[in-house]
Amino acid sequence: xxxxxxxxxxxxxxxxxxxxxLMRRLPAESTVYLGDTARVPYGTKSPEVVIRYSLSNARLLxxxxxxxxxxxxxxxxxxxxxxxxxxxxxxVLGVIEPGAQAAVQVTAGRVGVIGTLGTVNSGAYQQAxxxxxxxxxxxxxxxxxxxxxxxEGWTEGEVVEAVARKYLADFEAFGADTLVLGCTHYPLxxxxxxxxxxxxxxxxxxxxxxxxAAEGLLRDGGLLACAGAIAEHRYFVTDLPERFxxxxxxxxxxxxxxxxxxxx
Amino acid sequence: xxxxxxxxxxxxxxxxxxxxxLMRRLPAESTVYLGDTARVPYGTKSPEVVIRYSLSNARLLxxxxxxxxxxxxxxxxxxxxxxxxxxxxxxVLGVIEPGAQAAVQVTAGRVGVIGTLGTVNSGAYQQAxxxxxxxxxxxxxxxxxxxxxxxEGWTEGEVVEAVARKYLADFEAFGADTLVLGCTHYPLxxxxxxxxxxxxxxxxxxxxxxxxAAEGLLRDGGLLACAGAIAEHRYFVTDLPERFxxxxxxxxxxxxxxxxxxxx
Numbered sequence: 001x002x003x004x005x006x007x008x009x010x011x012x013x014x015x016x017x018x019x020x021x022l023m024r025r026l027p028a029e030s031t032v033y034l035g036d037t038a039r040v041p042y043g044t045k046s047p048e049v050v051i052r053y054s055l056s057n058a059r060l061l062x063x064x065x066x067x068x069x070x071x072x073x074x075x076x077x078x079x080x081x082x083x084x085x086x087x088x089x090x091x092v093l094g095v096i097e098p099g100a101q102a103a104v105q106v107t108a109g110r111v112g113v114i115g116t117l118g119t120v121n122s123g124a125y126q127q128a129x130x131x132x133x134x135x136x137x138x139x140x141x142x143x144x145x146x147x148x149x150x151x152e153g154w155t156e157g158e159v160v161e162a163v164a165r166k167y168l169a170d171f172e173a174f175g176a177d178t179l180v181l182g183c184t185h186y187p188l189x190x191x192x193x194x195x196x197x198x199x200x201x202x203x204x205x206x207x208x209x210x211x212x213a214a215e216g217l218l219r220d221g222g223l224l225a226c227a228g229a230i231a232e233h234r235y236f237v238t239d240l241p242e243r244f245x246x247x248x249x250x251x252x253x254x255x256x257x258x259x260x261x262x263x264x
Numbered sequence: 265x266x267x268x269x270x271x272x273x274x275x276x277x278x279x280x281x282x283x284x285x286l287m288r289r290l291p292a293e294s295t296v297y298l299g300d301t302a303r304v305p306y307g308t309k310s311p312e313v314v315i316r317y318s319l320s321n322a323r324l325l326x327x328x329x330x331x332x333x334x335x336x337x338x339x340x341x342x343x344x345x346x347x348x349x350x351x352x353x354x355x356v357l358g359v360i361e362p363g364a365q366a367a368v369q370v371t372a373g374r375v376g377v378i379g380t381l382g383t384v385n386s387g388a389y390q391q392a393x394x395x396x397x398x399x400x401x402x403x404x405x406x407x408x409x410x411x412x413x414x415x416e417g418w419t420e421g422e423v424v425e426a427v428a429r430k431y432l433a434d435f436e437a438f439g440a441d442t443l444v445l446g447c448t449h450y451p452l453x454x455x456x457x458x459x460x461x462x463x464x465x466x467x468x469x470x471x472x473x474x475x476x477a478a479e480g481l482l483r484d485g486g487l488l489a490c491a492g493a494i495a496e497h498r499y500f501v502t503d504l505p506e507r508f509x510x511x512x513x514x515x516x517x518x519x520x521x522x523x524x525x526x527x528x
């Protein structure tokens with residue numbers, strides 16, 4: 001069982017920022033990643049549709065004999081975890097609770113959250129933050145243009161800063177001291193976001209926190225791979241494998257040699 | 265047969281600009297519109313996936329007893345028409361050939377085309393323009409951020425003009441005298457696009473030309489509704505009917521009272 005892979009899915013390439021953190025923290029672990037590029041994006045879709053897509057993604061990964069499922073997509077994490085946990089016989093980990101825990105460790109009390117429409121409307125971060133520490137002030141806002149900007153590769157310059165100023169102005173009035181990047185695409189825009197909100201605001205990216213939580217889950221379950229095991233990394237997509245490999249390499253910061261096309 | 269509806273599909277709300285033109289030109293015609301909001305957008309997906317989605321959309325509309333299918337989506341029109349024409353027993357009309365015809369009527373010889381990645385990569389406009397008139401110079405460019413900008417409602421102001429300047433700069437060097445808005449979302453950004461390219465460039469929107477072509481097809485087939493018939497307009501979506509009705513009203517410029525949720 002402990003030689004099995006960690007399964008990771010996202011609506012597309014964004015979850016590769018989480019995979020990158022997993023690979024760095026757990027270099028002996030094999031992984032299998034599914035990017036649902038035929039149905040991307042999830043952030044503008046209803047909870048019912050996102051749950052249906054999440055279940056079909058998880059079933060594909062279960063057929064690859066995984067020992068842990070990491071939902072590396074904030075939108076899917078915000079609505080699908082109960083349905084996934086009910087159906088699967090392996091542990092399921094989302095990115096929202098680790099992100100909320102990481103925010104609580106650095107905030108002085110006023111937390112901003114940015115994400116997709118689906119994530120923000122679900123209230124999942126607001127709830128996770130309230131459970132992590134009582135008395136926090138939280139303000140959440142959807143930033144729909146950040147995902148296409150990251151995918152277009154326009155991560156610096158006039159356009160992204162103008163968009164960021166427009167979305168983030170209200171957090172200054174709110175007095176946020178911490179801003180949660182509640183979408184796996186947003187770390188690519190970190191430079192521009194940091195310049196707009198200023199150095200007094202701490203940016204929290206849930207990728208590292210999620211990798212740490214994954215390590216804890218595997219250790220507690222006696223599921224860690226043997227130290228020194230040769231890790232294999234496989235990639236599945238539902239559309240456009242060449243484009244996934246090309247854009248994904250920017251997110252993963254290492255080449256993706258091959259992504260296999262599957263039909264859900 | 266002539267009392268049947270015109271079926272129209274798009275990946276989401278964009279095709280409502282075509283529906284609006286159809287309603288204006290053919291006020292006695294009933295329509296049934298399908299927005300595939302669970303799988304939107306099509307513009308970033310492969311031809312194979314777009315053809316599969318187009319066929320499933322068309323089958324749903326055929327069950328509504330339509331007499332003509334209008335593919336009100338440039339990406340779907342650019343790759344799906346042969347497969348649709350082969351399967352369906354009613355005439356099928358896309359937006360690309362009418363758009364190319366409209367461009368040819370106004371251009372002095374240098375035509376720019378903007379659209380999604382899927383549309384531009386298909387080469388469909390380039391081919392339709394070449395067939396409509398020999399010797400044209402054509403330059404095409406994908407503008408992936410225009411769709412999310414239109415859906416966000418950021419159709420005027422600093423951000424959209426900065427994006428438009430970035431995408432459209434090359435058309436000035438090329439010397440385009442005509443620019444085809446090769447995506448049904450783009451007419452919403454017409455003001456900003458016009459300011460960036462300047463008054464010497466004619467903008468061509470295929471909605472009107474498509475409505476005119478639809479009228480011609482119905483007349484030739486003896487399929488026009490009786491003058492004075494009471495037209496009914498129905499809407500189906502695959503996700504988020506309330507959001508479709510709200511955003512769609514901006515595209516259609518009339519209220520959408522009800523959209524019915526269907527599962528493809």
